[in-house]
Amino acid sequence: MPIRLSITIKLIGYLLAASVVPLVIFGMTSYQLSRDAIVRLASEYNGRLLDNQRDYLRLQTEQVESLASSIIGIEDIADALVSVDADDSYAALATQAKMGYILSGYSGLKGLESIDLFTPSGRHFHVGSTLDISTVRWELRSRLYAASLASPQAIVWHGVEDNVNASSPLRKVLVATRLVRRIPPGGMTPEPVGMVVINYSTDHLHEHFSRLDMGKGGYLMVADRRGRLLVHPDKALIGQFLVPGFEALLRGEQGRVALRLGGQDVLLNYLRLDPMGWQVISILPQASLMAPMLRIGGFGLLALLACFLVISLVATRYSRRVVAPIRAISEGFQNIQQDRLEQVRPLPPSRTQDEIKEMVGWFNVFLDNLHGRRRSEEELRQAKESAEEANRAKGEFLANMSHEIRTPMNAIIGMTQLALDAGTAEEKRDFIVKANRSAQSLLGVINDILDFSKIDAGRLELESVPVSLNELISSLADVFASAAQDKNLELLFDVEPSLPCALSGDPLRLRQVLQNLINNALKFTPAGEVVVRVEKLDERASDVVCRFSVRDTGIGIEAGQLPRLFQSFFQTDSSVTRKYGGTGLGLAISKRLVELMGGRIGVDSQPGQGSCFWFELALAKLPGAEREPPALLGPLRVLVVDDNASARHILCSMCTSFGFVAQAVEGGPQALDALARGMNGQPYHLMLIDYHMPGLDGIETSRQLRQRQDLTQLPTVIMASMDERPLVAQQAQAAGVQAYVNKPVTASTLLDAIQKALGHPSTQVRAAPLSPEAGVPEAYRHLRGARILLVEDNRLNQEVALHFLRRVGLKVDVAAHGAEALDRLEQGPYEAVLMDCQMPVMDGYEATRRIRALPRFASLPIIAMTANALEGDRERSLAAGMNDHLSKPIDAHHLYQTLGRWVVPGAWGEEAVPAPPAEAPAPGADPALAAPGMPDPRHVNMESALLNLDGDAGLYRTVAELFLGDAPDSWAQFLGAWAGGDREGASRAAHTLKSMAANIGAEALREHAKALEAASREGDSPSIEERFPLLEQELRFVVSTLQGFLEGSAR
Template sequence: MASRAPKTGVSVETQLRERIRDLEAQVKMEQSARKAWLASEERFAMAVRGTNDGIWDWTVGTTDVYLSPRFKELLGYSNNELTNRFVEWETRLHPEDKACTLEALNAHLDRDQPYDVEYRLRCKDGNYRWFRARGRSIRNPDGTPLRMAGSITDITERKEAMRALAESEERFALAVRGANDGIWDWNILTDEVYFSPRWKAMVGYEDHELENLFPTFESLLHPDDHDRVMQSVVDYLEGRLEGYAIEFRFRHKDGSYRWMLARGIALRDATGRPYRMAGSHTDVTEQKQSLYALAEGEEQLRLAKQAAEMANRAKSEFLANMSHEIRTPMNGILGLTELLLNMHLSPEQRSYETLVRQSAESLLTILNDILDFSKIEAGKLELDEQEFRLRDAIGDTLQSLGVRAAEKNLELACHIEPGVPETLVGDIARLRQVLVNLVGNAVKFTHEGEVLVDVKMEALSEGHVMLHFSVKDTGIGIAEEQHHKIFEAFTQAESSTTRHYGGTGLGLTICRQLVEMMHGRIWVESTPGAGSIFHFTARMGLITAPLPCKRPEPQVLHGLHVLIVDDNATNRLILEEMLKGWQMIPTSVPSGVLALELLGAPQGRVFRLVLMDLMMPGMDGMEVSRRAQLLLGSDAPKILMLSSAGHIMELAHASHSPVGRVLTKPVKQSDLFDAIVELLGLCEEYELGDTCPFHPLPSKPLRPLSVLLVEDGRVNQLVATRMLEDRGHAVTVASNGREALDMFAQESFDAVVMDVHMPELNGFETTSAIREIERASGGHIPIIAMTANAMMGDRERCLAAGMDDYVSKPVRSGELYRAVESFTTIPLSARGGTPPCDMPDPLEPEPDSVFDAAAFRESINDEDLMRQLIEIYPEDSEDMLLAAETALRANDRAELHQAAHSLKGLLGNYSAPVALEAARTLSLLAREDRLQDAPPVLGDTIREVRRLGDALKAFAKTLPERDAPPTDQ
């Protein structure tokens, strides 16, 4: 700055003072400026320290640059780890970003273009991070840059987010281009909609042919669907629907309509207001067409099903009518034949009657086969499982076939392995049906030799046993290619078989289906001319408590020597196994000659019993028995004759016969045991108990009944009347329902046997009328349906109509007796009638029907034992009655059966027929699960048990007093 010139006329001193003042003012200005600069520097330093960005300040043209501590920290360094030199920044630039970054820096310095650039810098850990750099330069008056300062901001996270967003958008774009569905994205605020190219192509348009606006969507909706779809959109957006998914029709460019399934979701702001909604369209036209076709097919199927059901009903009605029409005359044939066979007939007459009965039985078998096949085919055949004794059941079954085998001189034998359980649970009737069919076929197709039934245990599991049955014959055999065909319906091994042997060809089919219902299978092994073996398996239930059976302990037979004489090796082995099971000592010979030689030898004296086959070559059993009697005299052993024919039973009772007992082969194990015990006198008295559930006839009823028989057929009237009168019952006949109602109003009856099909008023209508009368007057009379219908459900329909039991025609005498007489313990007060004047009131039975004192004395024959039995009776009987009452209240069938069974066993010791029959009936009702009928019977049982108690107390007074015990003197 140039020196100011001295003023003219002013003293030097004055000039000096002015200069001093100027200098002081300049100093103050400089001091003020410095203070301002210092304040600015302080604010800058504070800003540098406080900002999250890195600050840099470069003196242009030099290598010096100020890098703030935060700048260095962003790169992972402390303040003293990096120098403030330009090279520290430049060398850390990413190689890919260096050129463009330096270019942007020079453009700012040279042309003053804005400096705002993004680049990557290498950090201390070797990784690169993204930064945004911005700066401004300070220039000389001539525009030359002197200084440039700015900041860097870490944008790594934003860059990553942008990259991820770009990738997501790329994936979305690819998905939109590749998706089979149409994509849409609706901006609710602007009504703009993004429709993907696929969305538009689904209705036949190019991408540029449709505007991306919401009205485009509305315009394509089918008129019938428009309001429904729009309302659905509004309901979803306003929160009345949880989701948006709807089907509608969309108009195609060609004018047709396509079915679309639209799904979408809305985005909402913080207040819950929707601002955007996106989703997809799926073309479901083909599925809709398939559904329409399916619905049409289902309708056709429904109509076909209805037609099939109508056809099935027609078939069932035809079978029911056929059953009725055939069984009605069959009832007359079989019933009259049974009555005739019980009369005194000449041998020729008996032969003819037997042939008639056998022919009728054959016809009935064919009818039953057809009905069974129909039931199985309709899926309406059910197994009726109950407890049974396997050996007795199979023995009874085979004995019923013994005559047929004997007529052809065939040996029929049965072998059951010792390990097979005795008492099982299953449908014994259906098991017998399978065995009868297989054994019957074996007998039919075998002309000489034997038929052997073998039973063994195949598998044992908890609660069940799988049994393996085989029926082996020495018959004509079956070709291998026929092994599977014979189990098909209406098929036999050869076309000539039906003509030669007869039959429907249904038997083995029914066997196969029954076996499968019993969780088993059936197959055959056979060679033509070498016989056949039919196998089948069946699953049976096991029970922990065996059926009661009062018989001697097998120990009474231990160690007894028995001689077996039979020419058939199979029979000898079976008999040996049975005897060894009772720990007897058997010796077997195949002929009568060898038997006589052995009996005549010294060691022959040890035999107390001979099991003798009747039919043996050379010397038959009767001849051997006579010679043994002559040979040994009084030392001759007891002879038990085994006969395949069953027609010499009277020989066993002839005075001159050396035979003690005769049994029919195949021998039942229980029958053999009983016969041996009785023949050898090893047990004076014992009860067989319920050893076999197939008794030919029930025991005689306690008293005769007055029975109303309602039947329109004269032959059936004759048969049923004769059967009932043979049992001592009084029968009144009504020819139709109207007559029955008149008689019911005028007389009292114990039971009604009601035919179902009758003119004027059928059995159902008559029963309904009787039940209406009883509802008004009280009481309940047992009504037993008697019908020629035998289809599945007939029994249930009869019971549902108010009947109490059911027997099918042709009626067997045993079935009729059991049905009618099972109600003898139901009091007349429960039946709604009064007893006839010539019949005692069951509520006041004759004294010995409550307690037969004479029989009690005879059976016990020990006064002390009688006293003990009388003393324990009240407590034991009341405990059992309490158990029965508790079980009935709980509707517990098993417990009621157990209590009634125990009570029955107790009462059997006291010669009390009425009480015993009441307990037996209660046990039967529980076993058959007829608990609805049990309350009145339990009432009868309680009354009779307590009446017996009173009678026993009175009887005890008639016994002599016990001698007083001696006393010490």
């Protein structure tokens, strides 16, 4: 199979062959030439070095020869040598002294070891470093003397010899001799009378030559005429003969020889020193000469490799620039062929003006066309999927919201049905109050989706009004009691007793968060309990940090899902979603609300072990925030009987906060034993017992308890769910139980039940008639006596507002429109103005602008009242100069809260206006619901209207009578205005009719009037003509229904 080589490899191979091979040849040639040049230069250097050292040796020998000549030139020395041979002892001693004196003057020559004078007869004179001259090598002396006689030269260099003075520490010396001659008396020819022996130190020569730098392994040596070494790096070899055959290499006066010596190749240079015949020799290892060449060769090799790499990189880069587009185009077509178009990207345009640029350009054009077609297909597919997803999401959202709405709706329907069937006024009022709370909860659920949109848009505003934690918990207990009972779950509420009672915050949003958390806990808990706890984390001078937690024993949550738990529309998995439902907005809204209130929210959970959702908030303290302890009933000993451990703990905590001493047991048998023993030998004063318990339930335990003589009168409170109340109440009465409390139990309901069981008056008299100031919290009693201007054109709305305002002792004046309000303000001071927005003559917006134009009314609180609840209404009111905003129908508590924010306590100093007396109901009847001839709920929802009127049936009859008188007139005004082309007048008349319909609970009529109001404002004739017959027909039904109701009520 043929080898496939890429274009890049081929290009690299060609460039290397064209560039690297010549570089190799050039490098090898350069190396050889450089090597020869280095050898030549080294030889020349060694030659010059040898010349220098030869000159040095000649200088040293010349100094020695000069010394010898100077010595023999002294006639006294010759005379002394002659005279010393005469055997005259005295003369010998004198000659010895004279010779020592003369010779000592020549001993300063550097390197001179000694000067010795010998007579032919053997007399010896010495000057030098050795003092001991007792031992003389006479054989050597004789040989030196004979050689001097035989030599034609005046000075004879004998080379390296043993020291003639055997006692000298320097054994080997360089020896030069000269005969001392004298012409004898009567003779003509000089005769030898002595010999001068000069010993020169070989150590001095060794020291000099050792200082020479000959490179690594190189050295110098000097050999005498006989081949004996005068100088050598190894001093032990001085005096030794050269290797046999070595002298044969030293031919001529100078030369250069390459040879192998000592196991290595060396370069030998030599130079002869005449007339002594000495050889100055340099030895230089060729390896040291070649070391620079090796380094040069290494650098050359590195340079060659660098060239190789550079050439490879350049070739690779160039080939990639050329080959890369070709390869990318090839791979792109492969991906296109395999339907992987998303992996194909346009190629960057080439910067060169060649064929590659053209090829890339045409490929990009082709790819862009292909992507355009694919995008069109993808957009069609996504549009189809989006439509399907939107349809599915719509269905899921409607289903989820339907479930969320039905929960409080069931409570409302159930409570109203129970109220209709209840016999006593106390029960009816209790059911109506709970239905009202459930309606508020329903409103919160409906507003969830709107709140989420407002939060995302940054337009959600928080309130800061008084908050009662006890009332909040009680309302939550009422709302979720039925849901907990339906699933057979224990719903428990635990509020720390030390929490301040007067706090400020946003109760609606606080309630909304708790509702979401409790609803989730009930939803995902198949069995067990849900515990709602409020505790104090920290208390400061101005606020208190509260921790709200909802703990359940449900399915729990996987750790990996916790970080995403507070995201919008998130549920833990699809199977849970199908099983438990839910919109997926609750936790997301809760998180955003808690953060907006300045707190934080979190969750602790483990799969299969339940979850604990919690959030922490700082709530401002109001004056009088310290909790007032409940009226003590004495140090009662209370026995708590409940099979649930959490319930026992919470009930004991509540009893402790009441000042009681509580003990808990888990069942009926244990309760009977505990009652028999008593508490520390003392009998119990009260028993709290749960209805549902395994074994002996609460009723049976109470029945057995009554059979004991000493316990027949023990006050007992039984705890059961509201749905079981009719059955339990009958059984409990037969078993001797004195009081009943609905579950979930709160501190206030428990205290009421205990007081009832003990025969004390209740703190909340539910059976009493609805008094003029009933339901008004103490926090708003400071409004009594304040003077308020009510600006409202509709008599029905005037009646409702007057009733609510006078219930708290407010002084109220009424103006029918804005112009009249301006006149009223000129006549006397007011603490606040309640301003309707849509009125004849002058509407509320214009009236407010004119009021604000007067400096003395710049700080006067003006509160808007409008039946419009559309986005932007609040902003329009504030822009006109109003301080706050109320939506119709007016909620009494919301009205009091709003006034409480703007009316300064006690600023007027006048007595309150006496409130109108309440109508006393017939015994056993509730004025709210006991009247005969109830309106047809298909046209008039009296229950809904009563909730807005705070359950006041007398006020409802007044409102109904006003409706019968004013509604036909408003309809006639609408018809006349529309027929005359007065769109503004028609819209105002429809608005008035809408407001009146809302006050009496005529929801269908209200919707028709609302549609006519909008259509009149827009001039939508078809819509108005379509609504005409519908509204007229509904108005006749409502009038007929109310007439029948009022006639039946009068009878």
